[in-house]
Amino acid sequence: MGLISKARVKSPWIVHYCCGSCNGCDIEILACLTPYYDVERFGILNIGNPKHADLLVVTGPANRRSSRVLKNLYEQMPDPKLVMAVGACTATGGVFHNCYNILGGIDQVIPVDVYVPGCAARPEAVIDGVVLALDKLSKIK
Amino acid sequence: MSLTELLIGLAALVLAPFVGGFLRGVDRRITARMQGRIGPPVRQPFYDFLKLWGKAPSLPNRASLVWVWGYLLLTMVTVFMLFVGQDLLIIFFVLAFAAACLAFGAYSVRSPYAHIGAHRELLQMLSYEPILLLTVVAIFLQTGTFMVSGVLEHGQPLLLTLPLAFVAVLVALGIKLRKSPFDISASEHAHQELVRGVYTEYSGRTLALIELAHWYQLVLILAFVALFWAQPLWAGVLLALGAYFLEFVVDNVTARVRWTWMLSISWGKGVGLVLLNIVLIQFVFSSARV
Numbered sequence: 485m486g487l488i489s490k491a492r493v494k495s496p497w498i499v500h501y502c503c504g505s506c507n508g509c510d511i512e513i514l515a516c517l518t519p520y521y522d523v524e525r526f527g528i529l530n531i532g533n534p535k536h537a538d539l540l541v542v543t544g545p546a547n548r549r550s551s552r553v554l555k556n557l558y559e560q561m562p563d564p565k566l567v568m569a570v571g572a573c574t575a576t577g578g579v580f581h582n583c584y585n586i587l588g589g590i591d592q593v594i595p596v597d598v599y600v601p602g603c604a605a606r607p608e609a610v611i612d613g614v615v616l617a618l619d620k621l622s623k624i625k
Numbered sequence: 626m627s628l629t630e631l632l633i634g635l636a637a638l639v640l641a642p643f644v645g646g647f648l649r650g651v652d653r654r655i656t657a658r659m660q661g662r663i664g665p666p667v668r669q670p671f672y673d674f675l676k677l678w679g680k681a682p683s684l685p686n687r688a689s690l691v692w693v694w695g696y697l698l699l700t701m702v703t704v705f706m707l708f709v710g711q712d713l714l715i716i717f718f719v720l721a722f723a724a725a726c727l728a729f730g731a732y733s734v735r736s737p738y739a740h741i742g743a744h745r746e747l748l749q750m751l752s753y754e755p756i757l758l759l760t761v762v763a764i765f766l767q768t769g770t771f772m773v774s775g776v777l778e779h780g781q782p783l784l785l786t787l788p789l790a791f792v793a794v795l796v797a798l799g800i801k802l803r804k805s806p807f808d809i810s811a812s813e814h815a816h817q818e819l820v821r822g823v824y825t826e827y828s829g830r831t832l833a834l835i836e837l838a839h840w841y842q843l844v845l846i847l848a849f850v851a852l853f854w855a856q857p858l859w860a861g862v863l864l865a866l867g868a869y870f871l872e873f874v875v876d877n878v879t880a881r882v883r884w885t886w887m888l889s890i891s892w893g894k895g896v897g898l899v900l901l902n903i904v905l906i907q908f909v910f911s912s913a914r915v
Contacts, residue, residue, distance in 0.1 A: 486676055488675050488676065488679035489672075489679075490672075490675075491671075491673075491674045491676040491679065492679060493671040494669070494676070495669065495672040495673045495676045496674040513710065517735045519660060519661040522657070522662040522663050522664070523660070524653075524657060524662065524664060524665050525657075525664060525665055525666075526664040526665070527665050527669050527672055527673070528633075529665075532821065533820045533821040533824075533825060534818060535683065535821075535825070535827075535828035536821060536824075536828055536832060537827065538676070548858035560684040562680045562682070562828055563680070563681035564680070564681070580914050587851070607626045
């Protein structure tokens with residue numbers, strides 16, 4: 485593993501986007517940044533700018549409005565990039581799945597690398613998902 | 626310039642990024658501890674730099690690349706000049722142009738977030754530049770020279786006669802390092818302002834170069850702080866590290882403020898303190914010396 489791939493694994497910066505979830509998963513993701521879980525010890529930063537981010541963390545189902553924003557965010561991220569879908573809604577549409585405005589899971593819009601199940605997904609599960617994503621990132625040349 | 630001076634300057638250019646990156650890592654670690662977190666390893670800034678270097682290029686335009694390289698190279702020039710003992714005034718003029726390059730790069734793209742960040746960056750420069758330049762004038766009045774080498778040869782520590790100017794320099798240090806309460810153009814941490822303020826449109830390698838320039842700038846500013854107690858060198862280094870630690874504490878106990886407040890603090894209190902110090906040098910300390 486080269487120096488740069490090692491650095492990639494050690495410093496994943498995330499951008500967090502809520503597609504229109506109930507905010508349960510968003511709160512759990514933000515809980516990861518608090519002193520109790522403190523993901524910054526693994527070099528993870530919530531950066532808030534897609535152009536600086538390596539990992540797009542999405543919550544909520546894809547709907548007709550937010551899917552355009554989601555696609556735009558994904559396209560603004562420079563390679564190598566990964567997408568993590570957090571929560572049941574992001575995977576399948578969840579409790580919203582038959583609503584008139586819902587397209588389904590976000591994999592209808594952008595390619596997803598890691599699915600984190602749960603309603604809401606627990607912070608431990610979110611961190612496990614990030615670890616899986618990092619494993620995938622380390623294999624990118 | 627003698628050969629040894631040249632070698633010291635080149636050594637400073639090579640070592641400064643390592644020292645600056647290490648100090649940034651210490652900053653993140655201590656900040657995390659102050660917030661009750663464990664914090665990233667001290668070598669984290671180097672991981673961030675390498676990762677950013679390995680990202681796919683995505684440039685908004687070629688002009689921004691020129692401005693980023695200008696920012697880095699001019700900052701390197703100032704570090705070199707300081708360590709070979711050149712003129713302090715010229716160092717700060719070149720540093721001002723280097724900092725302006727960052728803002729011009731943000732102006733060269735069409736993103737409104739970058740533009741607002743650039744406005745704020747220029748406001749921050751407007752705040753700290755008078756303090757730094759007037760402090761250099763005060764140093765001149767005390768030592769009779771603008772040259773760093775002359776300041777190093779000055780027998781008495783500058784802090785004893787320039788205490789008020791030193792306090793003003795600490796304010797300028799906070800603004801220059803973009804620490805709270807002065808992190809209005811962009812934060813050194815991943816705090817969110819208008820997306821990422823002045824850095825919004827930089828990504829991948831250009832962001833890595835900006836980070837490198839920040840490490841050089843950190844070393845430069847701390848070396849300037851160290852000049853206030855230059856005679857035994859370790860005392861100056863301790864002074865600079867103490868000032869840096871003070872910035873962590875202030876960073877953690879204050880919130881971001883509006884630019885009007887920053888300007889009133891730096892121009893009212895900061896410049897006022899330096900001017901008062903200059904008056905003291907002229908009338909009180911000089912009579913004591915004669």
